Amino acid sequence: MKLRRSDRMVVISNYLINNPYKLTSLNTFAEKYESAKSSISEDIVIIKRAFEEIEIGHIQTVTGAGGGVIFTPSISSQDAKEMVEDLRAKLSESDRILPGGYIYLSDLLSTPAILKNIGRIIAKSFMDQKIDAVMTVATKGVPLANAVANVLNVPFVIVRRDLKITEGSTVSVNYVSGSSGDRIEKMFLSKRSLKAGSRVLIVDDFLKGGGTVNGMISLLREFDSELAGVAVFADNAQEEREKQFDYKSLLKVTNIDVKNQAIDVEVGNIFDEDK
Amino acid sequence: MKLRRSDRMVVISNYLINNPYKLTSLNTFAEKYESAKSSISEDIVIIKRAFEEIEIGHIQTVTGAGGGVIFTPSISSQDAKEMVEDLRAKLSESDRILPGGYIYLSDLLSTPAILKNIGRIIAKSFMDQKIDAVMTVATKGVPLANAVANVLNVPFVIVRRDLKITEGSTVSVNYVSGSSGDRIEKMFLSKRSLKAGSRVLIVDDFLKGGGTVNGMISLLREFDSELAGVAVFADNAQEEREKQFDYKSLLKVTNIDVKNQAIDVEVGNIFDEDK
Numbered sequence: 001m002k003l004r005r006s007d008r009m010v011v012i013s014n015y016l017i018n019n020p021y022k023l024t025s026l027n028t029f030a031e032k033y034e035s036a037k038s039s040i041s042e043d044i045v046i047i048k049r050a051f052e053e054i055e056i057g058h059i060q061t062v063t064g065a066g067g068g069v070i071f072t073p074s075i076s077s078q079d080a081k082e083m084v085e086d087l088r089a090k091l092s093e094s095d096r097i098l099p100g101g102y103i104y105l106s107d108l109l110s111t112p113a114i115l116k117n118i119g120r121i122i123a124k125s126f127m128d129q130k131i132d133a134v135m136t137v138a139t140k141g142v143p144l145a146n147a148v149a150n151v152l153n154v155p156f157v158i159v160r161r162d163l164k165i166t167e168g169s170t171v172s173v174n175y176v177s178g179s180s181g182d183r184i185e186k187m188f189l190s191k192r193s194l195k196a197g198s199r200v201l202i203v204d205d206f207l208k209g210g211g212t213v214n215g216m217i218s219l220l221r222e223f224d225s226e227l228a229g230v231a232v233f234a235d236n237a238q239e240e241r242e243k244q245f246d247y248k249s250l251l252k253v254t255n256i257d258v259k260n261q262a263i264d265v266e267v268g269n270i271f272d273e274d275k
Numbered sequence: 276m277k278l279r280r281s282d283r284m285v286v287i288s289n290y291l292i293n294n295p296y297k298l299t300s301l302n303t304f305a306e307k308y309e310s311a312k313s314s315i316s317e318d319i320v321i322i323k324r325a326f327e328e329i330e331i332g333h334i335q336t337v338t339g340a341g342g343g344v345i346f347t348p349s350i351s352s353q354d355a356k357e358m359v360e361d362l363r364a365k366l367s368e369s370d371r372i373l374p375g376g377y378i379y380l381s382d383l384l385s386t387p388a389i390l391k392n393i394g395r396i397i398a399k400s401f402m403d404q405k406i407d408a409v410m411t412v413a414t415k416g417v418p419l420a421n422a423v424a425n426v427l428n429v430p431f432v433i434v435r436r437d438l439k440i441t442e443g444s445t446v447s448v449n450y451v452s453g454s455s456g457d458r459i460e461k462m463f464l465s466k467r468s469l470k471a472g473s474r475v476l477i478v479d480d481f482l483k484g485g486g487t488v489n490g491m492i493s494l495l496r497e498f499d500s501e502l503a504g505v506a507v508f509a510d511n512a513q514e515e516r517e518k519q520f521d522y523k524s525l526l527k528v529t530n531i532d533v534k535n536q537a538i539d540v541e542v543g544n545i546f547d548e549d550k
Contacts, residue, residue, distance in 0.1 A: 010325035050285035138414040150387045
């Protein structure tokens with residue numbers, strides 16, 4: 001299909017946005033849109049400049065025989081901070097407090113526009129890392145892991161707390177469940193869901209005692225894989241953690257007052273290195 | 276920020292792709308990129324033409340005071356058919372057969388590029404419907420529902436088979452579990468997750484006896500909501516269903532031969548109306 005330059009720029013931008021972290025040769029575009037490789041090259045220069053101007057992301061040009069362009073999505077620090085501030089305000093709404101001091105967050109983690117932004121913010125903060133897969137635990141972590149994996153363009157793996165026939169052979173580990181640390185449970189991962197030697201980013205919705213994350217870290221060892229990092233939507237600052245691990249959080253809950261129906265939420269540590 | 280036309284087209288395309296089904300006024304772009312509304316209007320004409328040429332989707336212009344542009348994502352019939360054919364080949368791989376005649380599909384439903392395409396194909400086939408939310412049952416349906424909800428830009432709601440404290444008050448219904456229809460179980464939905472009067476698209480990974488989908492349909496009644504349609508990744512043609520409902524499937528499994536490790540898969544009925 002022969003396209004005009006302006007049309008070509010729109011369709012090439014669209015392609016790059018939908019195929020992040022993927023090397024595509026300029027010839028692919030040249031053949032598809034019946035243009036000279038030099039014209040495509042010029043298109044890329046304009047798209048690259050526009051992407052950088054509004055901080056959608058970076059386009060890297062790889063030269064040589066196996067070369068091409070790779071799009072790495074990003075988000076401007078200002079946009080990211082505004083989004084997290086907006087989430088902080090939403091999480092502070094007093095009607096989220098459930099009996100027992102739990103917080104209702106399913107609505108936030110099931111809205112595509114919110115998930116997309118969370119995915120971009122988390123992915124950006126691990127941009128310089130090689131990541132082969134995103135791991136989470138069912139069920140609430142799934143949309144978050146999915147959102148981050150979408151941006152990084154890698155598969156996500158879902159650890160389960162129950163055994164399902166449809167997962168085939170699984171590997172299981174024990175983990176400490178609940179903040180009191182008095183209950184030991186099992187978590188399972190399908191054997192074929194993660195290749196040995198993978199570098200894995202663990203993502204979860206709410207970090208309390210850290211038992212689930214520690215469980216996933218032990219699973220990584222069983223799969224001869226490596227931890228690339230841990231990112232959570234929110235963590236509970238009041239909670240004591242037995243085993244420490246580094247993590248990045250978008251939000252930090254500093255106080256839940258069930259009696260007065262009040263939640264105090266601060267921005268987490270995810271922007272700390274920007275300072 | 277003042278941008279050149281070529282740059283503006285790239286950033287406006289990006290905005291529309293990331294904000295499907297959302298009405299945005301031309302003034303928003305005019306102010307943001309310090310351009311005359313008439314220039315933005317011309318940009319939209321070019322973007323619209325490019326989107327239609329490669330069948331990314333449609334741009335509708337709404338005139339008048341509350342007007343603007345809305346982007347409806349789509350996918351070309353040819354691309355959709357190639358993708359489904361590719362999935363058909365993948366699902367036919369004999370090493371997917373698990374003991375008991377179950378099929379392993381977690382790898383397909385955890386790869387962003389695949390999910391994105393499935394989301395676009397399902398969303399396209401319900402394009403002319405008003406849909407307020409996508410519903411599924413935990414855990415395997417979640418990435419699929421998420422993918423469809425991303426394209427339709429509506430929230431998704433997750434029905435659970437177990438009770439979680441973090442969901443708050445829930446409504447439960449009974450449903451028939453397993454193809455033999457001899458087990459009755461319960462499914463739960465958080466009361467605040469779905470507004471009354473919603474039109475809901477039900478999405479699931481694998482349709483067998485239909486008990487889970489019938490359960491979700493009864494949940495919709497409890498929430499004074501309406502069924503907009505049912506879409507599944509794959510269905511099992513051999514299975515008998517007690518209560519019938521209309522559904523669209525991408526793939527149809529016609530035979531699973533555990534002894535000879537063979538699966539026969541056909542393209543489902545999702546393209547039937549295209550004929």
